Ligand SMILES: Nc1ccn([C@@H]2O[C@H](COP(=O)(O)O)[C@@H](O)[C@H]2O)c(=O)n1
């Protein structure tokens with residue numbers, strides 16, 4: 001078994017869609033990025049790449065490359081899945097947390113788990129996603145941004 005960790009932060013701005021775990025979420029602001037800025041998927045991709053010993057998303061999908069402009073991070077997750085497949089590994093389990101003061105994410109969590117499990121060809125039971133506020137402390141608490149952290153374990157197929 002191998003283990004990996006991922007962490008990412010994106011800024012909240014007006015005029016952008018808020019996409020988390022491949023789910024478009026109703027909110028007054030969205031996350032800024034070169035891609036769709038799906039901070040949860042970015043943390044999960046980094047955890048898988050870390051477990052594989054393959055660096056990070058910036059190395060594989062540089063934000064200087066126009067082909068990634070506004071791309072759905074779910075497409076990038078598909079590419080990470082292919083890399084894992086090629087190396088002969090499968091996801092054992094993922095645990096992730098989204099740190100956001102607003103909006104309330106609980107109603108969207110099951111759809112996020114479903115989306116991620118489908119791309120990684122695993123059971124939804126292997127993908128746990130949590131959300132927390134910071135009780136209005138820090139950049140997440142001031143609603144300046146959203147962060148996400150993920151840990152995954154992978155096993156040989
Ligand atoms: N953006 C969020 C943040 C939290 N939740 C849910 O609320 C619970 C309590 O959060 P605290 O930060 O007050 O501990 C948390 O366990 C989540 O279930 C949420 O849905 N969306």
Ligand SMILES: C[C@@]1(CO)OP(=O)(O)OP(=O)(O)OC[C@H]1O
Nearest residue numbers: 033034035057058061062063068
């Ligand atoms: C996802 C990528 C794709 O170009 O762009 P961003 O959406 O800016 O996200 P970031 O977390 O800064 O990671 C870098 C890139 O891999």
